Every structure is written in C-alpha cells, then in structure tokens.
Amino acid sequence: MEKLKIQIGNLEFQNPVMTASGTFGFGLEYEDFFDVQKLGAIIVKGTTGEKREGNPAPRMCETPMGMINAVGLQNKGVDYFCEHTYHEIKHYKTNVIVNVSGSSIEEYVKVAEKINELEHIPAIELNISCPNVKKGGMGFGTDPKMAFEVVDAVRKIYKKHLIVKLSPNVTSIAEIAKAVESAGADSVSMINTVLGMAIDAEKRKPLLSTITAGLSGPAIKPIGLRCVYQTYKAVKIPIIGLGGITNATDAIEYILAGASAIQIGTQNFVNPRIGLEVIEGMKEYLDRHNISHIWDIRGII
Amino acid sequence: MEKLKIQIGNLEFQNPVMTASGTFGFGLEYEDFFDVQKLGAIIVKGTTGEKREGNPAPRMCETPMGMINAVGLQNKGVDYFCEHTYHEIKHYKTNVIVNVSGSSIEEYVKVAEKINELEHIPAIELNISCPNVKKGGMGFGTDPKMAFEVVDAVRKIYKKHLIVKLSPNVTSIAEIAKAVESAGADSVSMINTVLGMAIDAEKRKPLLSTITAGLSGPAIKPIGLRCVYQTYKAVKIPIIGLGGITNATDAIEYILAGASAIQIGTQNFVNPRIGLEVIEGMKEYLDRHNISHIWDIRGII
Amino acid sequence: MKHCDNFLVSEKKFLNTSFFKLKLKSKKALPEINPGQFVEIQVNSDSKVLLRRPISINDVDYTTNEVSLIIQTVGQGTKELAKISEGEELSLIYPLGNGFETKGENPLLIGGGVGIAPLLYLAKQFCAKGIKPDVLLGFRSKEQMIALDEFEKYSNLYISTQDGSIGEKGLVTENKIFLASHDVIYTCGPTPMMKAIAEHALKNNTECFASLENKMACGIGACLCCVQNTTQGHKCTCTEGPVFNVKDIIW
C-alpha cells in the first residue's frame, strides 16, 4: 500500500483515510466490524476540560441526504480520557488523534497540555468550529483574529502535530485558514458541520433542542469540496478534507480538490465498514488509473 | 383564499408563493402546465445592463438531492426586456418582479432606473448574491458596507418595492440584512445558492466550467431555514424565504422560521406544476389546523 | 459481538393498514439475541433516506436463522421499507441494545401500538423458563389491532382498546389485569402510556422496565444522538438502552 502512504508534517499515515471526530466514538465501538487499526487515523470524540452532559434531546434529525446533530460535545472530560479511555486505545497501531474542544482559550490550552503528555497520541485536532455549544466553539472559528489567538496559545504549549478544524460558516474559509497557518498550525481539517435548522411543520416545533445545529452528510459534499479547493490555493499547510464522503470516489474528489487526506463522518453511521471500503477503493482507483501515489493527483483540478 | 392573501410593504400578493428568478423563465415557459397568474408573484430571470452570453458549458451538474448551476446571468439585457419580453408578460394578473443583476453599482442603478419606468412591474429583486459571475454579484452581498452602498444607490432612484436577494455564503447573513435594511430595502429574499463544487473523479475534471458555482435544491433547505430564522430576529422588514422548497410542508417550515412569503426554485424543474400545488397545500394546511391567516404562524418557532 | 450483514427477505406480510411484518433470513448462524434488542436496517441505497432505521426484534428462529420485525409505516424510511419484495436483501446491523432480562415469577408485559413487537419474543423467553406471562396489549381500535395467535400461544392475553371495539374499553392502565398484582412489569409503547405505567409501578414498588424509542443515527454508541436523560445523566438509548429501569428515567 505504498501508493496510499503519506506524511503530513512530521506524522506518518499508512493511508489518508481517517474517521471524523464524533462519528467513530473511540474506535472501540467499531471493533466488531473491522480492524480499525487499518485506518490512517482515528480521530476520537471531542474532549473538553471538564465533563459535559451536552445538549438535551432531541439531538438529531434527518434532512434530504443529510442529518443535523446537536450533540454539543457530550464527553467525560480530559482527565477521564487520560486516566481511562486512553489506556483502552493506546495500543492501536495507527494514529490516534484527540479532538480538543473548549469554551475559552484557557480551556483549549489546558486540554492540549494534558493530551501533550500522552505518549501514544501524536496529534490533536483543535476544534474551533463546533456549532453546537453556546460559548466558544464556532465563535473562535468564524473570526480570523480569534482563530489566530486560540491557535497561537495552544501552539505555545503543544509540541506535536496540531491540526485545526475549520468551520464552513464563514464568508472566507481561506482567510481563517491563513490565520491559523500563521499561528503555527501544522495542518487544517475541513469542513465541520454547516449550520442548519429543521422544523416539524405539523407540530410547529423545531426538530432539535438547540433549534439551529450542525448539518452533515452527502448534502454538504459540494460545500466541503469548494472549501478545500479555495483553501488549497491560499495556504501551504496540508488540508484534511471531509464533508459527505460516502465512498472512495468521493474521497478521490477531495484529493483532486486539494486535500492531502480525508475523514469519513456521517457515513460511519450508515455503513460501519466504510473506512476499510474507502481505503480499498482508493487503492483500486490508483491501480486502475496507473497512478503511482495518491498525492500525484492532489489539487490537480 | 383570504387566508393566504398578504401585503409586503406596499405590495399586495394573492398568496405568498412566488417562483424564484432563473427557475421559471419569464413565466411563459410554464403556461402549458398551469395558469401562472395564480402565483403570488413571478420573479423573472436576472436582467443586466447589457446582453450577456453567460458562462460556457457545462453549466449544470447534480449532487445528492441538489444541483449546481453556473449559468452566469445569461440574458438579453434590460433594453431587450423593456422593449420585447415585458410586452409578452405585462398582462399577467399577478405581480411580475424583475431580478436585477449587475457587475457595478452603476449597472445596478441603470437597470433599476429602466425597470422603474415599466408600469406593470411593481417591484425588483436586487440580486447582490449571484455566485456565478466574476465581477460584482456575490461580492456585493458578502460585505455589509458594499451591500449598503449598492442598495443605497438603487434606493435613491427606484421608487417602487425593493427586494434585496441575499447570499448564504457569509459569516452572518443577519448582518448583511441589517445593512440593506438601513439602506432602505423594503424586504429581503434569501437564500441565493450556496457556493459549491463538483468533480468527475474518473475524468479528474471539474463538472462545471466555472469550477465553483451555486448549489440549490432540497440539500440546502436546512441552511435556508437557518438563515431566515437568524434574520427574522435581526430585522424588521419582511423576509421572502427560499432554498429547497419541494412541497407545501417545506413552505410552511419557512413561514414558521420567520418568512412572510416563499419562493420555489429548483423544484420547478422537477414538477412544473409545483407552484400551484404549494398554494393548494398551504391552504389545506391552514384549514386543517384551523389557522385563520398564514401570518398567524409566521416566526413562531 | 455486533454484526453487519445482508439478510434475505423471506416473508413480507401486511398485518393491517399501517403495520407489516418482515421475516429476514441470515446467510449464517444467528448469534444469541436477547428479547428487546433491535436491528438497524438500511432502507435502500438509492433512497434519499440517509440513515438506518432502528426496529425492535419481534421474534427469532434459530433453526431457520430468521428474525421477524413488525414495522409501522410512519415516515419516508418505513414507507420505502414497505415496498420491499420477498427475495430482496436488506442490510442489518444487529443485535443492538441491552434488551430485557427475564426477571420475575409473575411478570406483566404491556405493549401499545407497534410497541407490542418485542414483547412476543420476551413472552416466548419466559415460556422457555416455564413461566407463561400475563400480556396486556393496547390499541386504539379493533382496526389498529393485528392477528395475535402467536401471543395467545405464549401468554395469558388481555386487550384494551380506546373505543372498546375489542377487549376492555379504555387505556391499558385501566385494564383489570394491570390492576392485579405482578412482581415485574415490562413495557414498550407510546411514551404517555409507558410514563403512566412507570408512575403506577413506582408507587406500588413494582420493578418496571421500559423500552424507549429515540431518533438514532449509529445504533452503536458512537454518535451520542439518541440520549435519554436519566438520574445518572444522559445515556445512549442504543447501547445503555433501549430498556431502562423506570426508576432511572427522567421523562
């Protein structure tokens, strides 16, 4: 599988296929379905400074070829992760990356510092784009200055690979990407969910407890591709593309748009083995088209 | 149909169902399918200062529950409209509204001035959000200051009802809406298409000549609803909601989110009689729920 | 161990105007399945319906490797499932959730609407332990009811209908068997029904387990979408449920 092997910053990946935070638990949940160590990386559930209960139900509804979620960073907190969950997954022979979330710069820094100490976590994904928390979250990701500040603060204390996850809910995602690049991010991942809303017309009520929340799934793939394409022309750091990937063809489209690697999100819910199928499908595509390495077609659109 | 009769600014509508610019030609194209005068309004194809050939082919591709178009304001220019097309449609016993587009403030002003002279055109929809033209278009709709300037200039010379069509491709659509409200817009319509992109992985080519272009259809309904909801809380002028409406239920959802009226776009291509069906379906909904007027449920989410 | 496999639709039968039954045959030996567990069923890969649908298991036949599901057509997903033909295949993730334990010597099983589905397999499991349980099923009317031969075989069956068109008239909580003494109550059905049953059980110090419904995405505890608020915080209906002890539920 040399054709799929990549290096992003100082980090090696056996292939460019990762599972998106919040859609793959801690990897453990998918062990019944395939050997999750075959993934290029597992990005585990968003982790905050303290335990969070997340938003009240209802947290999910379906839309045409999409879903909206309002989970709101429910998690057991960074200390629980370090003391318990970490020990269940640190043996994985692939990159385990922690999605780091927060409501203040101090919280991001605190979580990143603690994760920095974990030997088998070679990278974090700084989530400055969660639309489902009242304070912070997406706020940091929609203003270049705030984005710079939070990444700059984390960069000062976090010594390993720093991925920053960006929001599409902005006038120019390339501007935000440039800001986080200049603050020292090693790479960016995009797109987080698109801010959306759904209503039950019969009951005349919103379908989600938070009213507006995060849209994902095939419906948003055109938006994700566009964001990657725009950002590829604007920054030098690698881009990890996501948004609506359901098969290897979609993954190839992201690479063509400029992504160095991809993440699979919502489709994990539909097909728990999709990660493996995308790896195999990308390999098959490269073989069929006689392409010697996946990056040979990166950004050629 | 008293239940559906509305007034927006100084303009009366027999019902709140309009057809979106660029999806219904000049109304003439749909006369074989139903009496288009039953619509609340027909918003005709975007008109510019001079004739435009639009973008090269390919201009259209499909995405999951959506389509992307890159037509790029192909039209015969405002003079041709005033001298020819106008005379074919001025007899319609419903509101015929002209979508006014341009690449400069001068062009918007010039077109608006000419349309202002047409007796049977009671309103224009100022399109400051077309993603498919290189100069102007969406540029005006993504910056509050530029949006203010163009609306202010048109307001000075345009005496009838002025609708401004807004782009969802911004960090805060409510900010833009506030700017155009303060510049004297009588109402806003939203959302124009979402900037998207599609790629043919096998051919390793973009599927559209402009590479990025405008996504519409059911896929974007959650985004449209969210934009209307956010804007309803921010401005006093009425909102005309659009984006992915395929039936009366979708239309009711937009009203619940805060829209005073709605437009049907892409679905006109799938079901040429959809306008009529939505009018009938909204009436049936109000009867079934014992609601005496459509605005009784406006913005109650 | 959870599985994700294609099953063959070996039988499809409409039970009334809105309920239909699917028998789905596995190509391999079925794993052990507990009553109250469910499957996540993929509607159709051509469909605009994106996510799987959680459907509780109505019955299991280990000899033929078949599971039975009773499905109510309520939305786009189930409407499309109703169009499937015998001989076609469906992808299932199974078995999911904790399921019911078979506790109690004198249990009462109460189902309402499509919530009756998992109680058949639960009644059968009680019978296998030598206990023929009391089963109380509630419907709006006779027309909403389905054929209950199987339930009659594996339980002492009681019926309530709201219009009295069959069985006792009124809610299940007004049925005489509900008011009789039982050591454990199991219930699955509409939330107001389960809530009323839970209140009664708590008041009478009867152990009571309710199988809850919730909008679900993954079904395996990854997405955290389907949480139920409980005295111990948010719990995933898919993995920590769907069966909850009613004393833990914050309705």
Next chain:
Amino acid sequence: MKHCDNFLVSEKKFLNTSFFKLKLKSKKALPEINPGQFVEIQVNSDSKVLLRRPISINDVDYTTNEVSLIIQTVGQGTKELAKISEGEELSLIYPLGNGFETKGENPLLIGGGVGIAPLLYLAKQFCAKGIKPDVLLGFRSKEQMIALDEFEKYSNLYISTQDGSIGEKGLVTENKIFLASHDVIYTCGPTPMMKAIAEHALKNNTECFASLENKMACGIGACLCCVQNTTQGHKCTCTEGPVFNVKDIIW
C-alpha cells in the same frame, strides 16, 4: 403544447447488457410528436436523484397511445429507471425539443450507441412520405448491438462495428454507404462521431442535422443550463435543439 402526465409502463425489455426499452402508455390521446423530440422522465420520487432525465423518443404508436424509449444505464438515474416494473407509472414532460424535419429525397440517417433510438421514428416518418432511407448504425461490437428488426423494416440498413464482429469493420465514417452520395444527413450519437460526420458533410456541401445531448435541468428553456455554443451564441439544447444544423454548431 407541452404536457406533464403519468404514463403506465406497458412493456419493459432488456435489449442487451446495458440497454433497455420502455413502452409507456398515455391515459389520454397523444399529441403530435416529431421524430427527434424527447421526454423528461422522473426517476422515482423516493430517489436521491433529483432531476428528470431527458430521453429521446424511439417510436410513437398513436393507435395505442404509446411511446417507446431506449435507455442506456449509465448513471444513478438510468440505473434506477432500469428497476421499474411493468404496471408502474412514470411522470413524463413531453414532447420536448424541435425534433428532426424530414427533408431530402435521398437521406442518410447515422446513429451510434444509444443515439440510434430517435432514428427509428425518423425512418418511419420518411417511409410515410414514400422514402425508404439509408440508415447506418455503429456499435463497438456485436455484443453492444440490439435487435434491429424494426430498422430493417423501415430502412436500407447498414452496420459498422469497431471490431468487425458484424457489418463492416471500422467507424461509421469508413462505411461504404457513408461515402455514397446523399442529399441530407441526420445523426445522433457520441460527439466525436457526430463531429466527424459534420466535418465530412460541410466539406461536401451536404446538409446535415445532428441531435445533441447535454446535461439538462428543466427541459423547457427556463433554466438555461443546457446551452450549446453556436454561431448565433448560446442556444438551449432543450428548446432550440436538440437538433441543430451542423453549420451552426461550435463543437
């Protein structure tokens, strides 16, 4: 006058591994349909395929009010259409486009792949005028061909295959009948084929009409998505085409 109606699938037949034929029966009398016109067909309202598919009309039977379509399964839309059963209904917008005129005393009709479909009805119209046209059909190989009994009845039929497995070996532009003299050429097929034919026709001052394909949304001239570049600027393939005089086309 355009119509939007449901048609009954009265016959469905697979013609080879990727082509199938649908006979669709109208519930009312068919309007006059010209050869080369097309329909916009809705795939399935449950499908994630949003837009209709433009399909050219292969034949018309006014006595039974049936239109025939030959469809090649190429993408998601046509793949789903291939799953439809006889007795089901499909929504059609029809008849669309300008269609072919029947000009010429000694015409040649050239089809390639699924582009052969509209030429049958065109040949029939010529026969109705007392002219049995020359028809030249090109396929990659015998396996890609379909039964041509109908064409044999209404034309002097010539075949080219790229591998020579039937008819003359080579491209249609190498076929002896192509090199013979005709006063008007009509063509429908892959763009490279039509372009080569057009060049030949222009060189020889033969009138030539080509039926073009394009990605379409509305089919009725409203969306301006399906434009073809011509010497008179962008023209809608759906209303100003699909048939163009090749001297106007900017390929």
